[in-house]
Amino acid sequence: MQQIIGGGGPPASGEVRFLTVGEESAGQRLDNYLLRVLKGVPKTHVYRIIRSGEVRVNKGRAAVDTRVTEGDVVRLPPVRVAAPAPAGTPAAPAREFPVVFEDDHLLAIDKPAGVAVHGGSGVSFGVIEQLRQARPAARLLELVHRLDRETSGILLVAKKRSALTGLQDQFRDRETGKTYLALVSGTWPVSRKVIDQPLHKYLLADGERRVKVVARDDPDGMRAITLVKVRQHWPAAAGRPAFSLLEVTIKTGRTHQIRVHLASQGHPIAGDDKYGDFELNRQLQKAGLKRMFLHAWRLRVTHPALGEALELHSDLPPELAGFVRGLGPSPAQPRA
Template sequence: MRRLVIDEASAGQRLDNFLLRELKGVPKTHVYRVIRAGEVRVNKGRAQADTRLEMGDEVRIPPVRLPERVEAKVEFVPPREFPVIFEDDYLLAINKPAGVAVHGGSGVSFGVIEQLRQARPTAKFLELVHRLDKETSGLLLIAKKRGALVALQDQFRERETGKTYAALVSGEWAANKKVIDVPLLKFIGSDGERWVRAVTDPNDAHADQAKRSISLVRVAERLGEHSLLDVTIKTGRTHQIRVHLAHEGHAIVGDPKYGDFEANRALARGPLRFDRMFLHAKRLRFVHPSEGGKEMELLAPLPAECQQLIQALQNQGKAQGRPS
């Protein structure tokens, strides 16, 4: 029988999530079984899976048998710090580079969070508040306290945050096209990969499974055969911006999944050597998770390679006599 006292790092966590972390290797079904049976006690009383733990609570965990496991090869995680946009006792905001996953899994051994933990071995708590696609750069929030994580995730869940992305797309975006309100559907393709598609036909067999998705679009700059957009998302669906813009006929430059393969290859092999997706989380607005927290707005500058591409397109426009 184990008795654990909840510390600051675990305060605010649900009982089931706390147990799944403490009982690594124990099947999830078994964890929920012992909770339902009343074998797990919080302050000597029965508790439900969704019970929120508070600092100082005593959790009694019954003996459980771990399944025999084959010794897994331990992957080396290189420590790494990332450009810091903001940091205090509650949270850390970094400017994530493109090409780096936010966490390990799905064929990726490690990501931003694992590398940060290695770089900061004395940190008691570091958890992702939200996620960005591997190919997307920009603002990423990491909580340094359990309470900050819960508060910030509640804001994201209730859409009380403002998230704006810079996206360079092919073609001239229509100035009057300011709102994209198109449902999106996730599915697994024949290649085993996760995909998302727009659903516009009410008679689509899967229309009832698609989720309403809203993106607000503003033209930041016209660059000849390209448009630089500011896209603010009102919903946070998987691949939302990428699919919405491609659905409108303006795929994001360098998007390996929903973009123009030939155009991407030409740009990567051409003199500009631009071989990433031009989608960057540039602005994030939220309420600071401390008591009486103030509203914050963080900005992440465009990566150098994106700035260089814009400059090159601007120079092309001047050479061709286009107005700036």
């Protein structure tokens, strides 16, 4: 078990902590280990304290990709973490989700839209907390990656620490293939196949997170690459605009990357309440589309234990498939 030396619970401002790495965390990258330990601390801050040398492993500096081993002592500088839930807060309800794939190492589920992947930021619980309640005998259930709350589709959960570290390494090293289906307004040009524009995260006055495209020389910009393939086009008809159904593959995993990249090209995702066409969204609500049309459709990874290629698919959920049918037949398939 992980041991906190010098007291447990959220540290007060100015308190240094020392953590002893337990058997269940052995082999994990330092950044992933701290992201799990320091729930409530912004990801950017976790990386900052590692790179600045404020985090020490066995009294020495360590890199973000350093592998921790059982018994390592990790020094943490003063950070503010989220306070624990108040006494009496109800536990997450047990819930299973549709299974796309499962074996002894990993679980792939079909996440519905409207469900957060984990608790935090005003959300009491998410997919992972509900899964743990539904599977109390499971030794380990950890998110491998994340999906926006409004996005449906394939979500990977590790059932073994070795699977977690192996899969997270694949995601970090861009060795996976994550392809989404997105319905956008307008006719997407078939020739526009690559969006390579830096993104920058910022906060609104009320503290809500947003992302925008910035210039290539912006010091706060993070490179983001999105590949786009047109699947279907529908011309404008009966008072509605044209639509395009896209296969969107992300080569980097930036926050809100697909939503911001597509909107920046003048083709926002239908139903997107942050970056979309708000007047069109109101019309779409009346027409039956009551959520953002973004679905994690296909995921390609290498099985962390078997070393074999694994390709997973999730069909469009009924509410999205039904809306597409309502658009009517589309013309001939677009040609590249």
